[in-house]
Amino acid sequence: MKIVMVGEAATHREMLAAGLDCPAQFVALPREAHESAAWDAQIEGADVLVSMRFQRSGAAPAFRLLQVPGAGLDGIDFAALPVGATVCNVFEHEIPMAEYALACMLEHQIELADLRARFSTEHWTGAYLKRQPRGELFGKTVVIVGFGRIGQAVATRAQAFGLRIIAISARAEGGRVDGPMDEAYTPGELDQALSRADFVILTCPLNERTRGSFGATQFAAMRQDAVLINIARAAVVDPHALYHALRDNLIAKAYLDVWYRYPRGDTDPVAPAEYRFEDLPNAYCTPHASGWTHGLFERRYAFIAANINRLHQGLPLQNVVTNPRPV
Known part of the structure; x- marks a missing residue:
């Protein structure tokens, strides 16, 4: 079996x-070699x-299986695939992302x-006597936009x-x-649900329907x-609306x-x-690390190896996809 691994995937x-x-x-x-003539020559066959x-x-160069080492399909142009190629993706990210x-x-x-x-030995007396009540999650409402694997994993833990x-x-x-939920609405009913939310969590895929769908109207709601x-x-969120919502304390x-x-x-x-965004005091920015755990890669590459074994044996592949489905 000839297996071509691109970018970060090659480290596994x-x-x-x-x-x-x-x-x-x-x-x-x-x-960075992606879409070059040298890249095509390497994957041909x-x-x-x-x-x-x-x-x-x-x-496109010919190959049998495009195994996406993640769930997102927004980087795949299905129309550009060579004739006969199958696309499969892999999940397992929902656990760390929900955490x-x-x-x-x-x-x-x-x-x-x-x-x-605020804690120190020198200020212990004041810190203890003047401590203020803090918040708690119990009883709060969370609106989860996109209720696929990630959204449902979040919901299970949030409940x-x-x-x-x-x-x-x-x-x-x-x-x-x-899935585990108390109420459910369509994307067209989102704005009326937002006014009830203590937390809004976006877990939807990026597609033509969702691109830029969360903007000024939603922040106002x-x-x-x-x-x-x-x-x-x-890209699900309009960056201008997001920045102004944070800067002006709309949320x-x-x-x-x-x-x-991304580089x-x-x-x-x-x-x-x-x-x-990192200069705003109410923006907490992390480097796309929500799903980046040791356990994620162990589970993902065990699944990918099993799928390649199935390809070699002529068995039906798992997680075959054609186009993103709505969640």
């Missing part, structure tokens, strides 16, 4: 190889291409770092803390949708004490883990966004 070659039941020839390509992106303006979302909500309510900063779950899903019908958590894709805070621009490699320095 040994993890993938450990799960294979067939001989394999590995080719590693840097991400490959059995498997492991890459988060596939974009083409001309003829990240809960950590953001807990941090907002408990402010553990601030509590620690354990006593939060009320409002799901926003294209599959909602009659106020219900499959949120309460001033509400918090936005974006672990979906940055209390935003936790931002996804960005508008193609070490030699491609880019700013993550047009605005310096």
Whole structure:
């Protein structure tokens, strides 16, 4: 089996190889080589291409399987795929991403770092006698926009803390949708749900329907004490509306883990966004790390290895996708 691994995926070659039941020839390509003639020559005739992106303006090199090493398909141009190629993705990210979302909500309510900063032996008496009540998650309402694997994983954990779950899903019908929730609405009903939210968590895919769908109108519908958590894709949110909502305190805070621009490699320095969100005191910015755990890669590459084994054996592949489905 000829397996071409692109960019970050190539760093997990040994993890993938450990799960294979067939001989394999590995080719590693840097991400910045994407869409070049040299890149095409390397993958021509490959059995498997492991890459988060596939974009083409001309003829595509032939390969059998594009195994996306994540769930997002916004980097894949399905129309550009070579004839006969199959696309599969892989999940397993919902566990750490849901934990990240809960950590953001807990941090907002408990402010553990601030509590620690105020503690010292010299000021112990005043710190104890003048301590102020803090918030708690119990009884709060969270609106989860996009109720696929990530949204449902967040909801399961949030319910354990006593939060009320409002799901926003294209599959909602009659106020219900499959999964752990109290109420469900369609994307067209989002604005009326936002006014009830203590937290709004974005977990939807990026597609033509969702791109820029969260903007000034949605921020105006949120309460001033509400918090936005974006672990979906940055482009779901209008950057200008987001910056002004935070700068003008239209909402209390935003936790931002996804960005508008990404480097193609070490030699491609880019700013993550047009605005310096990190300079705003109510913006908590992290480098797209919500799902970046050791356990994630162990689970993902075990799944990918099993899928390659199935390809070698002529068995049906798992997680075959054609186009993104609404969540």
